[in-house]
Ligand SMILES: O=C(O)C1=C[C@@H](OP(=O)(O)O)[C@@H](O)[C@H](O)C1
């Protein structure tokens with residue numbers, strides 16, 4: 001793979017697409033399965049996992065803590081070992097590594113030091129650090145100007161943790177909840193976690209955590225605290241989770257494709273016209289990316305899930321409808337949807353995603369800045385963005401080390417000649433060869 005030109009000239013579509021795009025394994029599933037494999041009582045074989053920067057960082061963390069991870073072609077085999085310290089863990093910019101690994105590291109028999117990219121030191125960590133301390137762990141962490149714990153941090157592992165009841169404000173990220181639940185089977189009393197914040201983003205990602213724990217034989221109860229603010233759109237939304245201590249099973253797991261990473265390719269069918277198919281689309285899943293089916297249909301696409309593949313066809317007249325939607329359940333889709341909103345015929349209002357300010361970059365600011373830079377009209381609101389129809393012109397789109405801002409630029413480039421994306425290589429966070437896949441999609445090969 002050659003390094004892409006920087007800034008990368010985003011290709012403009014010359015006609016309707018007709019492509020099949022096989023997307024690699026889910027980041028969120030791969031990193032959950034990997035973490036649980038290190039806690040398991042027997043080896044785990046991951047079939048078609050993701051191989052990208054975020055998954056490599058998780059593999060590196062587990063190896064540092066004593067697990068053996070072997071590659072078998074595309075597959076991975078994890079053999080758990082006694083969790084050990086001292087260890088150094090590079091979190092890069094991976095939320096799943098910086099939040100999930102400290103919860104595992106408390107079970108190592110020594111100090112585990114975690115750090116990451118400069119931006120990783122700015123991403124919220126407080127609820128995980130406080131939660132682990134409340135459960136009996138000793139954690140030293142840097143603090144930011146607001147006195148909130150951040151990376152770098154050191155977990156002083158003692159080989160065991162009492163666990164038990166803990167209150168966590170997860171309004172900043174669902175990963176605070178997922179982190180403590182995933183490691184909880186290894187704690188003496190498990191974890192009884194109550195969410196105390198006013199809103200709860202990305203509930204499907206917590207559902208995913210519960211699902212993978214149950215798949216691995218762990219008992220998890222989902223409860224609702226009477227009077228607690230659920231902050232979720234689903235009719236019944238848990239605000240309390242009880243994970244019982246006990247063994248985690250090993251075994252063979254086939255990883256679903258990453259449906260959020262399918263997003264830019266499916267969005268391309270609306271931006272460029274034509275049809276894009278994604279094979280191996282699961283009939284039922286906890287991935288937030290499944291929400292694309294409803295969102296893209298609301299924007300004017302024909303969306304058909306049949307014979308195990310998702311097929312998205314853009315509107316024949318090329319007119320994309322704007323969207324008024326609360327995206328708090330599916331926040332990681334926001335940059336992809338925002339790119340389509342910037343190409344839409346009618347105004348859009350994307351709501352419920354204030355927590356995106358703590359993602360790879362402040363995504364609300366980034367979306368508004370980059371749409372404005374290309375001559376579009378967008379503004380930030382307290383919990384999202386508003387985008388008005390306006391003609392766009394070419395220009396250089398910043399990606400801010402954010403894979404989803406880089407693909408945001410690529411989507412715009414399909415319709416707007418002269419878009420160049422800074423550091424498109426940052427897409428390697430969750431996709432190994434985005435520029436190559438994008439070119440192949442445009443050539444209709446997929
Ligand atoms: O647990 C996970 O795998 C993720 C949870 C979500 O985080 P937030 O709740 O911080 O949005 C999501 O946006 C992120 O891409 C992956």
Ligand SMILES: C=C(OP(=O)(O)O)C(=O)O
Pocket residue numbers: 093094095096332359360404430
């Ligand atoms: C928010 C994201 O990533 P992370 O897992 O680093 O939080 C994302 O992939 O959109």
